[in-house]
Structure formats: C-alpha cells, structure tokens
Amino acid sequence: MDVRAPVLIRIAAACALLMGALLPAHAAEIKALRIWAGPEYTRAVFDVSGPLEYRIFDLDGPDRLVLDIESSSFAADFEAAEAAGLLKTVRSGKQGKSDLRVVFDLDEGVRPKSFLLPPAEKFGYRLVLDLYPKTRVEPVKTVEAVLPPGTSRNVIVTIDAGHGGEDPGSIGATGSREKVITLAVARELKRVIDKEPGMTAMLTRDGDYFIPHKQRYQKARDAKADLFISVHADAFTKSSARGSSVWVLSPRGATSEAARWLADSENRADLVGGVSLDSRDDTLAAVLLDLSQGATMEASSAVAHQVHASMSRVGPTHKNHVERANFVVLRSPDVPSILVETAFISNPAEERRLNDPAERSKLAEAILDGVRNYFRSTPPPGTWFALEENRAKASRHVVSSGESLSVIAARHGTSVAALRSVNKLTRDQVRVGDVLEIPQG
Incomplete structure (x- = not known):
C-alpha cells in the first residue's frame, strides 16, 4: 500500500479548491421579485x-x-x-457583460437595508431589501395626562395578526394561507x-406585510x-387535529427575556419610568423587572383562562x-399577552370555518367575551371599567348593625318605597349583611 496516498489526495483536493477559486462564480438566476408595502417600510424580495x-x-x-448583481440573469x-x-x-x-442591474424608481429618498437569506423550509435563497423613508419622523413619546375626576379612559387592546408578507404561515388543505386568515x-x-x-383596539398590521416579532409586542x-393578543391558525401533520387553543409565555421564555432586558441600558431606564439605573443598581433593576414580569404573567394567565373558557x-x-410556550411575541415585560390559535387550518372542516365570515365573527365575539370578563373582574385604574365598578359599588349598600330601611333611605337621598321597589322587599325589615341596590336618580 502506498503510504503517500492520503497526502496526494489532500494535495489534489487543495488544487481543486484553488482552481475553483480562480474560476468565475456560477451565474445566479433571479426567479422572482416579490414586493410588500407596510406603513413603516417597503420590502422587496428576490428569489x-x-x-x-x-x-x-x-x-x-x-x-x-x-442594485447590481454579479454574474446573474433572469x-x-x-x-x-x-x-x-x-x-x-x-x-x-444588463450591466457589462454578465452582471444584472435593477433600478428602483422611488417616491422619495430611502435608507436601504439588505441581506441574503439561505434556504429555509419551503424557501430557497432570498435577497431581501428593506427600504425605509429618509424623512421618517420618529413618534414622540408623551407622558400620559392625569384624568380629571369623574372621567376615564378606554382600555387599549393591541391585536397582532400573525405572519404576513413573505411569511404566509401555515397553508390549509385547499390552499388558504394563515396570514390571510x-x-x-x-x-x-x-x-x-x-x-x-370602554374599549379600543389597534392592529399591529392592517395589510399584507411582515413585522418582526419583537416589533409586534413593542407596538403594544x-x-x-392594557392587553396584547396575537392571532394565529394552527397546523399539524394529521389533518384530523382540531380545536382552538390559548397560550401564554412559559417561565423559561420570561427568564431569557429578563436577561436581555437587564443587559440593555435603554430597557432598564424604561422599566423605572425613565430613571436611569447604572451598573451599581443591578439588584434593584432585577427586583423591579421581577415584580413587573410577575404581575404581567399573572395577568396574562388570568385573561387567557377567561378567553379559553369563552x-x-x-x-x-x-x-x-391554557398552554405555555416560549413565543417571542409574548415576551413583553409589562403588557399582559396571550396567543390565540383560532383553529387548525390543516383540518379541512376548520379551514372552511375560518374562511366563513360568520364563523370568524363568532370567534371574535368569543375572544371579546373573555377579554371583557377579565377587565370587568380586574379593571385597570383610571379606565371606564374601573369607573363603572366604582359606580356599581356606590349603588349598593351593605346593611350594618343598627340600620333600618328608613335610615338607609335618608342616607342615600331616596325613599323607603323606592328601596322596597328596587329590591323587591315585602316588608321594611332588613338584616345585617344584606346588600341593597340603591335607586339611581
């Protein structure tokens, strides 16, 4: 046996690599151009x-x-x-003998960002160009005004339509795309x-364009x-899988996000209302974040159970x-967040249901019912729900020792007859602990 063979093989391989480096790169073919326009940027993707x-x-x-692409053609x-x-x-x-030139005529100057993506799942190589307006004005963050006595604000619900743009999500049995559903x-x-x-909703996207996961919860x-809801349509290898599901962030996801937030000085300041925390305040920052995340995860779980029941x-x-997973969109440290899988788009029957406007209306009403129940039971301070709760408390009276119907009527500026009528009483006697409705007006 020739002991030099392995050495010769290595030398031959090295020569082949060298020759390959000296030869021109294989021409790339441009298969398609896809364009999505969002409110913040325009994305162009070359397959x-x-x-x-x-x-x-x-x-x-x-x-x-x-855009000049070397050694390429359509x-x-x-x-x-x-x-x-x-x-x-x-x-x-054509640009020169072998290059391709693409010219984008613009409405205004842009700040381009570009990157080449390797093959992933059903996609091959993709050249992505994100075009941001040069003249874009960043929104100014304002301090929330103190509400005058007797007034309230609406609770704000941010709704996130999953996927979008070049990311279609799951594909249904008859071709329905999750991003559309x-x-x-x-x-x-x-x-x-x-x-x-007492409620107002906003969408993270209102068109067919992609938003990175972290930007979705940042919009909230x-x-x-007061609440972030991410909407999806599940898929599974078995077409028989069915049913909706509600998800919240897993503790592991919360822990990993906590580390990221503590490592980011801007995020730290944000956690304590703009008060900067320097390196000596790591313990304080960790405690503040732990308190914030604990309350947020507790609220997320509470609203998720209400929505699941509805x-x-x-x-x-x-x-x-309710299920738990490390979904990136659920990682907000201070906004209660849930993810709703409306149904299995991979199930033909449920795909038809998701394509039916009447069925989508039922789904929306069910989600609303759970959200409403949550805010009624846990009204955020200063909101319409909190004001209504205070009004409800003011319109009830718990009978205490020594009180009679006439004393209660005088205290609330009403009559004994009105108290009897609204509470359906057949006599004037009341017992300690009875809860009486107080007539309004």
Missing part, C-alpha cells in the same frame, strides 16, 4: 437560485436605488410583482372591540396597551387548559 454578490447605491434627481419564467409602497417603478437590464380575524376582533363601551408597549363555548378546544 434566487443560489449565493450571489451584489452592491447597492442610491441616486437623486430623481430619487433612485440601484430566469426564463421570471415573475415580477407590481411596484408598491415607496417604489414607483422597477426597471432592469389571521388578518381577517384580527380585523373582525378590532371591529367588535371598538363597538364595546408604545401604545401603552372559546370553549362556541367550538372545540384542542386542550382543556
């Missing part, structure tokens, strides 16, 4: 056949963004989406919440929301209890 080299630069007079069946958002038109042509449910949920006294924090009355639930 490409493999890794590629590219460069981006901008021009003004008029505003344009130029595939024979190339599909291009229509321009949208910040893009007016998209043009392309979740947006339809979210819009219906917003509609019924906005009709409810920026809005000073949804179980309008259809099957996948399990008979």
